[in-house]
Amino acid sequence: GQQVMQIPQYQHVQEGEDFTTYCNSSTTLSNIQWYKQRPGGHPVFLIQLVKSGEVKKQKRLTFQFGEAKKNSSLHITATQTTDVGTYFCAGTNTNAGKSTFGDGTTLTVKP
Amino acid sequence: NAGVTQTPKFQVLKTGQSMTLQCAQDMNHEYMSWYRQDPGMGLRLIHYSVGAGITDQGEVPNGYNVSRSTTEDFPLRLLSAAPSQTSVYFCASRRTGIGNQPQHFGDGTRLSIL
Numbered sequence: 724g725q726q727v728m729q730i731p732q733y734q735h736v737q738e739g740e741d742f743t744t745y746c747n748s749s750t751t752l753s754n755i756q757w758y759k760q761r762p763g764g765h766p767v768f769l770i771q772l773v774k775s776g777e778v779k780k781q782k783r784l785t786f787q788f789g790e791a792k793k794n795s796s797l798h799i800t801a802t803q804t805t806d807v808g809t810y811f812c813a814g815t816n817t818n819a820g821k822s823t824f825g826d827g828t829t830l831t832v833k834p
Numbered sequence: 835n836a837g838v839t840q841t842p843k844f845q846v847l848k849t850g851q852s853m854t855l856q857c858a859q860d861m862n863h864e865y866m867s868w869y870r871q872d873p874g875m876g877l878r879l880i881h882y883s884v885g886a887g888i889t890d891q892g893e894v895p896n897g898y899n900v901s902r903s904t905t906e907d908f909p910l911r912l913l914s915a916a917p918s919q920t921s922v923y924f925c926a927s928r929r930t931g932i933g934n935q936p937q938h939f940g941d942g943t944r945l946s947i948l
Contacts, residue, residue, distance in 0.1 A: 732874065754934050765924060766877070768936035811876060815934065821892065822937070824869075826876035 725750050727814045729825030737833050742799040744828035746812035754815050755788060755795045756822065761808045802832050836860050840925050840940035847915045847947050855910040855943050857925030865928045866908040867892070867937070868900065870921040877924065883908055884931035915947045 726749040736742055746755065754773045758766040770779055772788035772795060779786045785798045795814075799806055809829045813822040841856045859866065867882035869892075879892030883902040897919060899911040908927075912919060922944050926937040 729876075756936060758937075765939040765941050766926075766937075767939070771934065771936065773934065813877075813937075821867075821879060821882060823879075824877040826874065 725814065725816050725823045727812060727823045727825040729812055729828055731828055732826065733829050733831075735831045735833065736802050738804060739801050742802050742806070742830055744797050744810050744812075744830075746795045746797075746814070746825050748793045748814045748816075748823075750793070750816045752792050752814040752816055756813045756815075757786060757795075757797055758811045758813065758824075759808050760811065760827070764808075766811060799830075802830070804832050804834055806830060807832050838925055838927055838938050838940035840923075840943050842943060843941065844944045845946070847912075847945065849915060849917060849947060851915050853912050853915065855912075855923055855925075855945070857908045857910065857940060858906050859908075859925075859927040859938070860906065861927065861929070861938070862905060863927035863929050863938075864905070865931045866902065867926050868898070868908070868910045869924045869926065870894065870919075871924060871942075872921050880910065880923075917947045919945065920947045921945060 728747045756771045757769040760766045776790045777788040783800045787796045809827040811827045812825045815822045838859045864885045868880040869877040878894050881900040883889045922942050924942050925940045928935045928937045
């Protein structure tokens, strides 16, 4: 079945440093979504990427979808303590299919 | 607009007991799903439904049953609880069964099996 791998599992940064998490799928994806889960909370949708090579930005967050639509990344510039949480990618390989979540990257930010 | 509501928020069971986790959404979403989240293992799909009367298995369906008699409700039943089912359970919904829409998650049920 479809597998979605996400690295790293944990990342500890000093406030102001940059952060990147990577997502790789074993199959070509029709779209990829990114979610953020604060400690003790539930996943919250951030963004969806659909097109090959697509890049989207949300303030300090930059999301990319690979040319082959098998990998994606989330980059945070100048992290803040409010960025703390676990970031998940979720890939769908057909428009009518289920989404498979990566295992997430847990970000901690030291003030 | 409550979104996705899960009850209870916390539950402790003894091995062998059965129980039902409730999930309701008020957004008229066709697609609903149940995930379990274990430390370091992300979200694993248990069962899902693309509409009332239709359910299907996800990655880890064993030990769980679901039904979808109405659009709003999607209960998850544990038939005979086992310690391996200790986890945080999330219910989610999206507008249709097509996978290009965001999922909305409930607050979760934290379940411990002794």
